[in-house]
Amino acid sequence: MPFINYNTKKIVQIWDGISGTIAHSEQGTYCRFTIENGTILPEHSHVHEQWCHVLEGELEFNINGEKQLLTSGMSAFIPSWAPHSAKAFTECKVMDCFTPVREDFVExxxxxxxxE
Structure with a gap:
């Protein structure tokens, strides 16, 4: 399956305030998420490397104690096991890419x- 239409995939609730559509390859997980205004993602870490690219909105990331407000066109790279958290200052649309596959999202x- 070389093409993914995130517009027609089922929406999955990931956490309170975060939902979207997900696709997986053999090596990674690719997500288009909507993050509701005011959503706070508490500090956590995971084995996955993560790229978060902001398509719309204002999303503040704290990665290993370094804070940055991301807006449209900006990305954050989160290394494996790096503690990170985020806060949405507006409704945000993001693309997240994880390596390896997020088995918890598959589940x-x-x-x-x-x-259903």
């Missing part, structure tokens, strides 16, 4: 399909 998708 979330599976569970939501079972509930």
């Amino acid at each position: 979330l998708e599976r569970k939501q399909v079972e509930l």
Whole structure:
């Protein structure tokens, strides 16, 4: 499947205030998320390298204690196991890319399909 249409994929609720569509390759997970205004993502870390690219909105990231307000056209790179958190100052549209595959997101998708 060389092409993905995020407009027609099922929306998955990731956390409170964060939802979107997800695709997986053998090596990574690619997501188009909407983050609601005021959403706070508490500090956490994971094995995955992550790129977060802001398409719309204002999203502040704290990565290893370094803060940056990201706006349209800006990206954050989060190394494997780096503690990070985020806060949406407006509704945001982002593309997140994770390596390796987010198996927890695969499981979330599976569970939501079972509930339908």
